[in-house]
Amino acid sequence: MESLRVEGLSKQFGGVQAVNRVTFSVEVGDRVAIIGPNGAGKTTLLNLINGQLAATSGSIHFFGKDVTALPTYKRAHLGQARAFQIISLFQKLTVMDNVLLTLHGTRSSRFKMFRPIEGFTDVHNKAVQTLRTLGLWEKRNEPVSTLAYGEQRRLEIDLGLALEPKLLLLDEPSAGLTKEEGLEIIGVIKGLESSNTVLIVDHDMELVFEVAQRIIVLHYGEIIADGTPDEIESDKRVREIYMGLD
Amino acid sequence: MSWFVINLLNGVSYGMVLFLIASGMSIVLGAMGITNLAHGAFYMVGAFVGWTVAVKLGATLGLGILAGGLAAGLVGLAMERGLLRHLYKQPNEQVLLTFGFVYILSNVCLWVWGGWPRMPFTAKFLTGSFEIMGRAYPKARIAIILFGLILGVGLWWLQDRTRMGAIVRAGMDDKETTMGLGINLELAFAVIFFISSFIAGAAGVIGAQLLGVRTDLGMEVLLLALIVIIVGGVGSIQGALLGGILIGVIDAFGKALFPQMAMFTMYLTMIIVLIVRPTGLLGRKI
Amino acid sequence: MVVANRRTDKNSIMTTVPYLAGALILAIIPLFLSRYGQGLMTRFLIFALFAMSYNVVFGYAGLLSLGHAAFFGAGGYAVALLKLHYNVDLFWITAPFGLLLATFVAALFGIVALRVTGIYFLLVTFALGQMLYSLAWNVKWLSSKGMQGITGINLPDLGIPGFSLDTTSFYYMVLICFIISCILLYRLVRSPFGLALVGIREDESRMEAVGYNVWLYKYTALVISGAFAGIAGVLFAYYNFFVSPNHLGIATSFLPMVMAIMGGLGTFLGPVIGAAVFIFVETFASIFLPQRWPLILGGLFVLTIMFAREGIGVYLWKIWEKVSHRYGIVEG
Numbered sequence: 001m002e003s004l005r006v007e008g009l010s011k012q013f014g015g016v017q018a019v020n021r022v023t024f025s026v027e028v029g030d031r032v033a034i035i036g037p038n039g040a041g042k043t044t045l046l047n048l049i050n051g052q053l054a055a056t057s058g059s060i061h062f063f064g065k066d067v068t069a070l071p072t073y074k075r076a077h078l079g080q081a082r083a084f085q086i087i088s089l090f091q092k093l094t095v096m097d098n099v100l101l102t103l104h105g106t107r108s109s110r111f112k113m114f115r116p117i118e119g120f121t122d123v124h125n126k127a128v129q130t131l132r133t134l135g136l137w138e139k140r141n142e143p144v145s146t147l148a149y150g151e152q153r154r155l156e157i158d159l160g161l162a163l164e165p166k167l168l169l170l171d172e173p174s175a176g177l178t179k180e181e182g183l184e185i186i187g188v189i190k191g192l193e194s195s196n197t198v199l200i201v202d203h204d205m206e207l208v209f210e211v212a213q214r215i216i217v218l219h220y221g222e223i224i225a226d227g228t229p230d231e232i233e234s235d236k237r238v239r240e241i242y243m244g245l246d
Numbered sequence: 247m248s249w250f251v252i253n254l255l256n257g258v259s260y261g262m263v264l265f266l267i268a269s270g271m272s273i274v275l276g277a278m279g280i281t282n283l284a285h286g287a288f289y290m291v292g293a294f295v296g297w298t299v300a301v302k303l304g305a306t307l308g309l310g311i312l313a314g315g316l317a318a319g320l321v322g323l324a325m326e327r328g329l330l331r332h333l334y335k336q337p338n339e340q341v342l343l344t345f346g347f348v349y350i351l352s353n354v355c356l357w358v359w360g361g362w363p364r365m366p367f368t369a370k371f372l373t374g375s376f377e378i379m380g381r382a383y384p385k386a387r388i389a390i391i392l393f394g395l396i397l398g399v400g401l402w403w404l405q406d407r408t409r410m411g412a413i414v415r416a417g418m419d420d421k422e423t424t425m426g427l428g429i430n431l432e433l434a435f436a437v438i439f440f441i442s443s444f445i446a447g448a449a450g451v452i453g454a455q456l457l458g459v460r461t462d463l464g465m466e467v468l469l470l471a472l473i474v475i476i477v478g479g480v481g482s483i484q485g486a487l488l489g490g491i492l493i494g495v496i497d498a499f500g501k502a503l504f505p506q507m508a509m510f511t512m513y514l515t516m517i518i519v520l521i522v523r524p525t526g527l528l529g530r531k532i
Numbered sequence: 533m534v535v536a537n538r539r540t541d542k543n544s545i546m547t548t549v550p551y552l553a554g555a556l557i558l559a560i561i562p563l564f565l566s567r568y569g570q571g572l573m574t575r576f577l578i579f580a581l582f583a584m585s586y587n588v589v590f591g592y593a594g595l596l597s598l599g600h601a602a603f604f605g606a607g608g609y610a611v612a613l614l615k616l617h618y619n620v621d622l623f624w625i626t627a628p629f630g631l632l633l634a635t636f637v638a639a640l641f642g643i644v645a646l647r648v649t650g651i652y653f654l655l656v657t658f659a660l661g662q663m664l665y666s667l668a669w670n671v672k673w674l675s676s677k678g679m680q681g682i683t684g685i686n687l688p689d690l691g692i693p694g695f696s697l698d699t700t701s702f703y704y705m706v707l708i709c710f711i712i713s714c715i716l717l718y719r720l721v722r723s724p725f726g727l728a729l730v731g732i733r734e735d736e737s738r739m740e741a742v743g744y745n746v747w748l749y750k751y752t753a754l755v756i757s758g759a760f761a762g763i764a765g766v767l768f769a770y771y772n773f774f775v776s777p778n779h780l781g782i783a784t785s786f787l788p789m790v791m792a793i794m795g796g797l798g799t800f801l802g803p804v805i806g807a808a809v810f811i812f813v814e815t816f817a818s819i820f821l822p823q824r825w826p827l828i829l830g831g832l833f834v835l836t837i838m839f840a841r842e843g844i845g846v847y848l849w850k851i852w853e854k855v856s857h858r859y860g861i862v863e864g
Binding site: 050051052071072073076077081082084088089090091092093097100101102104105106109110111112113114115116117120159163 | 716719720722723724725726727730735737738740741742745746
């Protein structure tokens with residue numbers, strides 16, 4: 001079954017063609033990585049898919065539904081979850097509040113005004129469970145900014161997963177992490193159930209080749225290669241413009 | 247026809263004063279990201295000092311403009327160096343701080359100069375009038391238009407053709423990089439803030455011909471400046487000029503056609519611009 | 533702006549004690565005060581409510597508004613206009629009408645002002661507030677004959693036969709309105725909606741990404757806040773016996789901002805403490821240095837922003853936490 005289909009997607013900033021007629025589709029359960037040199041348009045592409053940016057032309061279908069013009073929050077309701085390149089947790093808020101805000105976001109309880117947030121037992125239990133699994137229960141009342149960088153990254157990805165998304169968008173999940181923390185993230189991604197669909201953007205070749213079944217290579221906003229890790233590794237053009245630089 | 251021309255001239259001359267007021271505020275907002283709500287209060291300080299020099303001490307209008315600009319410039323510089331600088335990257339605190347200064351400066355002016363409003367004044371050689379299409383038209387207003395045009399060209403040159411302007415434009419886009427290039431952004435900011443405050447103070451003396459000199463000018467002028475900025479768009483001289491003249495002309499015809507509802511033409515323009523083009527007519531995306 | 537953190541699972545005794553003590557003090561204190569003192573207390577409660585309503589928008593949702601008096605003034609003008617044109621005094625008519633008018637104004641403002649974000653929101657709300665000010669100044673129907681503003685407002689009629697309000701009972705009426713509003717606002721900021729506002733203040737784009745319609749939250753917060761400001765305005769008209777264009781414009785918009793910031797933004801009781809400090813200083817200034825009041829106000833505001841950014845209320849709260857831990861009122 002098709003999860004995501006991107007067709008002829010383009011984005012122009014002034015005169016710059018950041019993403020240029022990109023077409024690909026992702027099946028449910030796929031682990032797809034998007035790689036490419038700096039400025040290849042990877043993050044822009046993710047922003048288009050998740051709706052932070054509006055496409056100049058082309059279309060995005062998510063489980064058969066045209067989401068090209070939908071705002072980000074509606075895409076979240078349809079089942080897209082995203083972890084950002086720069087950690088975007090609410091730094092000043094407590095760990096618990098971060099979890100609660102994320103969990104309520106895709107539930108109808110998010111607009112309730114006259115019941116204390118603790119009163120939503122199912123969400124609260126889910127939050128408690130998430131924090132316990134992560135070993136962050138003791139730190140639930142500390143501001144997120146006091147957590148180590150790796151812990152924050154882990155929390156962000158796990159919060160994405162706690163939403164039980166149909167599509168998880170990860171923007172450089174290993175950026176800024178130590179070797180060990182990076183391995184932990186790889187473990188988390190590999191440990192996902194096969195029904196989870198994941199789209200990763202990253203520089204880290206080790207991570208990409210470890211977790212992805214399929215790799216799409218972007219260069220100046222265009223797809224120049226799309227295949228299994230083995231195919232990509234042996235692709236002459238990719239080696240030239242991308243691996244060569246590495 | 248002469249009715250139309252006279253009102254157009256009224257509008258353009260008023261618009262030039264609005265441009266003078268808004269340009270400095272817009273530069274600081276665009277270049278430094280600081281919304282200086284005390285800008286109108288600087289205008290008022292300039293107006294009072296200018297009045298003291300040009301009327302009370304009997305010096306020339308030119309000296310009054312210089313003194314007013316200098317006084318406001320120094321007050322602005324003191325505020326930027328002494329306080330605002332410490333609130334770098336905290337736009338809310340910065341804007342609130344400047345708002346506190348509206349109250350402080352207004353009350354200090356009241357203390358020093360008293361509460362009675364001063365009559366509009368201008369230079370001796372600008373009293374009297376030209377004849378335009380069979381009607382007498384005050385020379386002073388024509389002088390304001392010329393002055394506004396000269397300043398507009400000067401500022402535009404400063405913005406687009408000088409190293410200073412380049413620093414400002416670069417600083418706006420990426421402060422860290424600009425600093426990394428070894429450009430002294432601190433100094434550049436101090437200079438920009440001084441220039442902006444100077445223009446405000448000088449505008450206070452030039453605009454005295456139209457708006458008079460009062461202790462409630464700080465808030466009134468602030469309101470005018472921000473309507474102009476909202477309409478014209480933030481951060482460019484062209485935007486302030488277009489916004490100023492548009493609002494000036496609309497106000498002049500509004501007053502002539504619907505004297506009861508004069509002020510609303512301004513607000514109405516602002517609301518329409520906000521709904522149709524929230525970034526202002528010549529504004530970048532915010 | 534430094535904003536204190538929410539705690540989700542604090543011991544309830546510790547949080548309840550100050551509230552109950554506060555309510556008790558407010559209920560008893562007028563018995564020991566002159567009519568002048570009672571008047572000041574009434575003024576304090578009204579402005580505390582106004583500042584709390586403002587806090588929802590700025591403190592919680594992070595929207596820096598400079599047009600909040602428009603809603604306050606709308607509430608006040610509703611009362612005044614009903615009296616002036618229809619001679620209606622009955623609180624059960626004037627209050628709902630004031631509430632509705634304020635809510636309506638907030639709903640209209642929101643549509644225009646939320647077209648922009650950040651500092652521009654401040655500029656636009658400022659201008660919109662001044663527009664109402666100028667409307668009230670210029671339209672004859674909005675003023676008593678020969679003046680700017682409306683006079684002749686009396687204490688409200690509660691419709692109870694044989695009972696009419698005096699200074700003391702009016703104080704208690706305001707107190708009841710204040711406490712009810714407090715309870716409603718408290719529930720609001722503790723709800724998922726309230727936490728969502730804080731999330732929006734901290735990071736709008738993350739809120740969008742996890743599924744919140746940010747615009748709708750801001751808009752709703754502004755309208756709700758406007759409604760509470762409207763209640764404060766209704767009470768103010770009865771307290772002041774007079775409403776003027778100034779009560780719609782910048783001079784009045786500045787007040788809840790000063791109070792909320794001085795007391796502690798984004799904390800529930802901060803604005804109340806800010807209002808108390810404000811009324812205290814204002815009263816002394818009006819006695820000893822009436823001419824210099826704006827200077828004192830501006831100076832105080834600047835000092836708060838430079839040196840006491842968390843707000844006085846937050847410092848008091850920290851002291852209370854220490855005290856309560858030391859004497860074992862709660863487990864630490």
